[in-house]
Amino acid sequence: MVDIVISVAAKVAECLVDPIARQLGYLFNYRRNYVDLTEQIEMLDHARVRLQQSVEEANRQGDEIFPDVQEWLKGDERIIQKKEDFIEDEKKASKSCFYLKSRYQLSKQAKKQAGDIVLKIQQAHNFGDRVSYRPSPPPLPFISSASFKDYEAFQSRESTFNQIMQALRNENMRMIGVWGMGGVGKTTLVKQVAQQAEENKLFHKVVMALNISQTPNIAEIQGKIARMLGLKFEAEEDRAGRLRQRLKREEKILVILDDIWGKLDLRDIGIPDGDDHKGCKVLLTSREQEVLSEDMRTQKKFHLQHLSEDEAWNLFKKTAGDSVEKPELRPIAVDVAKKCDGLPVAIFTIATALRGKSRVNVWENALEELRGAAPTSIRGVTEGVYSCLELSYNHLKGDEVKSLFLLCALLGDGDISMDRLLQFATCLNLFEGIYLWEKAINRLITLVENLKASSLLLDHEGDGDSSSSLLFDHAFVRMHDVVRDAARSIASKDPHRFVVREAVGSQEAVELREWQRTDECRNCTRISLICRNMDELPQGLVCPKLEFFLLNSSNDDAYLKIPDAFFQDTKQLRILDLSKVSLTPSPSSLGFLSNLQTLRLNQCQIQDITVIGELKKLQVLSLAESYIEQLPNEVAQLSDLRMLDLQNCCWLKVIPRNVISSLSQLEYLSMKGSLRIEWEAEGFNRGERINACLSELKHLSGLRTLEVQVSNPSLFPEDDVLFENLNLIRYSILIGYDWQILNDEYKASRRLSLRGVTSLYMVKCFSKLLKRSQELYLCKLNDTKHVVYELDKEGFVELKYLTLEECPTVQYILHSSTSVEWVPPPNTFCMLEELILTWLDNLEAVCHGPIPMGSFGNLRILRLEYCERLKYVFSLPAQYGRESAFPQLQNLYLCGLPELISFYSTRSSGTQESMTFFSQQILLRKVYFKMATFKRIGSVGL
Template sequence: MDFILNKIGKYLDKHSSFDQQMTDLKRKLKELNGLMKDTESVMRTELQPRKKLKAEVQIWLENAERINGEVQDLDGRIGESNALTRQFYGEEVLKSIREIYELIIQHGKFHGGLVVDNPQWVGQVLSTTSLSGEAVKACIEDIWQCLMDDEVQKVGVWGMGGVGKTSIMKIINNQLLEETEKFDMVIWITVSKEMTIAKLQKVIASKIGVEFCGDEDETTRAGMLFETLLRKSKFVIILDDLWEKVSLERIGIPEPSVGSKLVLTTRSSDVCRQLGCIVIKVKPLMEEEAWKLFLEKVGHDILNIPGVEPIARSIAKRCAGLPLGVITIASCMKGIDDICEWRNALKELSLRQKSVSGIEDEVFRQLQFSYDRLKDPKLQDCFLSCALYPEDREIEEGRLIQLWIAEGLVEEMDSLQAEFDRGRAIMNRLVSNCLLEVFIERENRRTVKMHDLLRDMALHIAESRFLVKAGTMLEKAPDVQEWSMELEKVSLMNNWKLYIPSEMSPPMCPRLTTLLLSDCKITSTPEGFFEYMDALKILDLSGNPIKSLPQSLSKCPKLTTLLLSDCGINSILEGFFDHIDGLKILDLSENPIKSLPQSLSNLKNLTSLLLADCEDLENVPPLSNLRVLKKLDLQRTNIKKIPQGTENLVSLEHLNIGYFNKITEIPNGILSRLSCLQDLIIGETLINGKEVGGLKKLEILKGRFGDWQNLNMYLQAFHGREEPSQYIIYVGDLKWHAVFVNTRKLIGVSGCNIYAVQTMLPRDIEGFHIGDCHLDCSEGYPLFSRFIIFSLGSFSSLKFLQVSDCRNMKKLFSPSCVPLNLQVLRVNGCKQVEEIIAPEGGMVTMEFRLPQLSLLELWDLPELRSICSVGAVLVCDSLVEIEVLKCPKLKRMCLNLPQLHNVPPSAAVSLSIWIRPKEWWESVEWDGPHPKSLLEPFVRER
């Protein structure tokens, strides 16, 4: 009987254990499936174009799917068994539990995201314009169907200029980038009317990573492209704005087959037919669709102006359903609330006569309306000047504005900055009227682009006055017959193989004011070439390896702008400038020139002398006669003394001798006479604080004072007037350079003693770096109590503070002088510092706040004991990075990080804690409202 009871007991125990194992299996499987769901969610976010899933993640997902199937099968088999036989599945259950447990552990090792870059993927997301209308939607669907159809290899998107072909294809391009399984290369190429086989080959090569040596012939280049594209059979090539049939074989593009596609946009249906494309026509907008687009661009508020809606509808109707025309004219009318102007605009459009022959008549008539509405002839000429640059080329804003200034299209003002601002306003006007588009816009750089249709229109308007063959791969200068008597502007820029035949007769262009020959690789110009260009104002030969200039150039008395940067010029003949009396701007920067002729001193109308990067230049002729000179740039030259006569440049507004220059000091008495100075950029060169403080128009200062006294004298001069809007001022020696990102107002001090007497700082200082200084006063004084803000009582503007290698400093701040808006605090190598914020006598402060502090860096501080006093806490709402390296005596971290309060476990917190050594973290006490364990996931050893 006992034997039977024991057997039953073991059976029941084993049965109970098996049930527990099944419960564990299902619980672990549920946990695994939760991880799978989270992984797939993150994967959908991260798996963008040019990315692919990590191999380990792919294998993990496959194993997770497999184990799900196996457990489902096992559960089914167990369910069909009886109470006795189900025990035989115990080993399989335990094996499944172990495997699931291993998968869960593996998931925790997916650091750094789930995806990696896909080196096989080629393509670029393009900026798009919002399009509306059923016709547009249907067109996009038709193109997409063709691209998804393996039977279709070539698609031609056809329509008149301005109808939206490029905008539609940009949308398609971006959609294709999502089809990473179907295509691994999406190549967009903008084709201009002047595009050559060689240029197309070069563009395609840059997109797919093929490198040409430069000496290959067309056939060899085609073979290299063909071989690369053939290996990558899943490609889409988009040729935008194709004007005529091209030979795919000559270029090196394989005939598309299954898996590859060729798409082109063109204004000619013949091109589509000749290349054997499925043709999809982009039709103009329907009247109501055009009106909807017009309203989007002009603003719905025009509907509130009595009587305007029917007039606006009529104007929209006259755009013939062309999106480009609708957008251009709507932008031109944006913000106008006078019904008289609306009636007048409709009248002008209605009376517009055909002025352009060819298929683009209707488009040009609409686009020219916006040009005419500029009214101001100088504004119109600024627009036309944009057509001097190559087609489809982005134009650097500063370069374009300088051209306008030099041409006299921007009126002369009291400073170069004012002239630039005026040029920027003109550019904004052209952009807002859709005559230019912004291509790149960053904080300190903007480039613009001219729509090719608008460029065509501009060149038609200026047809008899302009000769433009920029960026056309021209090898020989146009024949003299093309240089007509009426020409005012000629642009042959960016033709890299251009030469001017020595036997060419001098062009007779008495009205020519602008000649642009930059970046053409011209090595010489014929003697006499400039002989009959009496009205020439601007000559740009920059970027050419030209060694000498023809004497006939000195026969251009009206020349105002001579741009010769980066030309390889190593000398200029004496007397060259004798007869160019009207020269205003001379740019010789980036040339290996060693000396300048004395005749330079006679250029009495010169306003800009630019010699930057002439590294061999040691001397400049006396400048005393250049009384209207506004800009002098000597940075990165070998000049060791300030040029003779600089003190007489009473009109000088910009003086730049740069950083790392050879001029160690500007003698007293020179700067005080340059009362018009606005920009003074002299890097490490020593200057007199009192003299610089007396420059009442100064806006930018980058220079060095020898000591605190000079800084104080400089600041004392600012009574009742603003300090410069931008400054980087060094005080003392030059052991280091202070650099803070996004800081326009910075003081850097090195090697200066800090005394008990308080030292002034500018009222709006943003960055302050103190390095290698000695605190020469009682140890009871915190370092920062030695500084005061000029005319104010707080450091409200200070955002960045770095204190490095300061001696005899035991405390940094007192509670009353903590910069409350500090964003970055770095304290490095101060061997005696004991506290960051020290309590004042009798004061009990329980809480300090630095709400904007994002980085706290404490390095190599062997005596540091606390950040703030016992019982106090530092509240940092925005802190994202803490670095504590080699601070062995720091035993208590009294930081309150509100961003960690009440954060759900799944929420992402942006926080990094870098430490060294690891043992320090293990022993330190976190004296804040949250436990130290909460911070463990953010700790990394440096």
């Protein structure tokens, strides 16, 4: 009994003593709790800085920040504010009569806040590098091409459109189809359906795969759908399984597969069907009804009919011009329009070809050509459509544009690379009397625009390869599938003899060998061969007249191998393009190609290509994205080489010394993305040097385009002769250890990124490029105060995009009252469209002093972040006018500016007066303020 009493007493004492001790502990441990809170807040600030840097990098890449990360940063700002409130309360408590009570309360508060902060820091560590996600690309412009802009005016399509929308609303409908002749407008219709479905919110997501070829490439279809979902596949993973899992995450999703030619197993692609995901609907288009009903077993299918006669005539008249209403022309024009079979693609092309023609005999001749056109065997294309496209081709002015049109048809399905067209057209002597690449670029752009104006080429829609080109603002064009089929048919006839073949599997490999024995093969001059899942090619290609050979291989398991004697009987070959093949070893018969001018070995496995030294006439060599570790010494023997493309050669380490400097005719050199090249340091003169030095570039007097990425700035020569000797028209040069990838969306052909080029002296090595750059990124520059005065006194008149980051000594971007008498020139930054300034600790103002006339007139985006000393964006003389400095400004982003008072100030008698920054005419589309980071901000005069 006594033991029980003692035990109970002890428990009671414990319950009484512990709380008392804890409460007294708050009082006695006040200083320790305060110090602990301060230390935890400091650690929290370090975690915030690290996290914020990841967030800013994600913002620059256009990624979306996870909501919990955003919430963490907001909570962090609240904690920092609590710290300042705590310090203020502590000051008040020390003066209070109730000091002990206040001290107890503050200590208890500090203890609790320190515990909360520990949890907050742990959350930040848990984020790691996962602070953002890549958003899905914006929806495709469903009616983007000029050829189909009048689709909505076609009343005959309204009923079909409404029926399709009704079927999509039916929960029991999982797969529906649209069929009709090639060129009738199926693709345009389903784009309209997709757009309407999104606007009506019938689905949470709509994805499309356009232009599926007769022999569908499953990987390409998966890639197109994945891009629209923001999904990235890893190497060697189950793509179908991953895509199916991703699609099933969408409660309601519409998948559109356009232009299918036969049975397509949706499970192989990764598209859920049946009861696998009831919220997934599939919309298919095809030229043939049987494909939908028998092969794909659609639940419902809709026939897209030709335009009515009135609609066809109205569209024809609108395209050809009102002159067709003239009494002498109208009867003939009506007959011509009827020959178009009511198909929009034919109407546009033929009406465009005859637009502006007012002579009766021209129209009569066109009608006779249409009536006399030979029948076509193109699957799903009527004779009338083919005859219209052939007539449009015949009406093209000049052999150059006709040859380019046929060349486009040879380059596979989907998007057509402008860079590739340039290489082929130049080496085929397509441009008469033009030998310099710069002139060839201009001629190519002109001819492509002519083909677009004739509705024979279309703008790139963005659903294919989106990589940029330094040579062209628009890197890709495309060709309507019906136009492409007609062009290939035209090209297959004399005098062209162009052949496009697709071979799939071992059986067709046998057929390919048999085809080689035919006269068609022996007499053809150009072959485009697409091989899928083939183990081997014929031992030899017997085509004595062949000038152009394109082989695109796509095997699931291994690279296609080229037999050693394959090119032995193709000695006239001028262009050879091999993609995704194995050259381990390279066929010795390559040495027979003495007339070869273009050699493209992209995405290939390459072990030994020393035979390349025998190709003395070679002008273009591309090894882009290939597995190659060392460039052979024999490349130095290619004395006529104009273009060398080593983009994204991720395994390339060795470029032997004196190879680059030997290529005296080189006009284009790209090493973009080839980050492992082991450049030799300058001044290594002991005869032991193996790799090339960057100084070899200065021997290339004809170089006009250069793309290079170098990790170590010290590899550049100490003088500024390197770039002073070069007359570059286009360049993308990235220097520094941590890669700041320049934005490919910018339309900039002269781009310079210097990260870790810390001194002004080193920057001067790039002074010639600075003056001409359109995009400039400077990071960690540490001895420059006044950017314009010290870097380019001419005022960066060509610069469009400027980013300065972590440059601790920069005080002003534009400063007109330096110690040296100097007046900023007119039109300083006159072309600037985007200005980003971040982590500039000593930045006092963007502009200090009078703004030169014509400056900042094109600035659209202004971004200021983490500039601790910035008080005013502009600090101007009192006599300076109050008119707006940035008349085009649309987006304003301000963050981490603790000393910001106002945007605009004038100085009078040593005092500062804040004033309204923008005029009433300014209309900002987006203003982003992070107000918690402003400590002193007053009235923001917008």
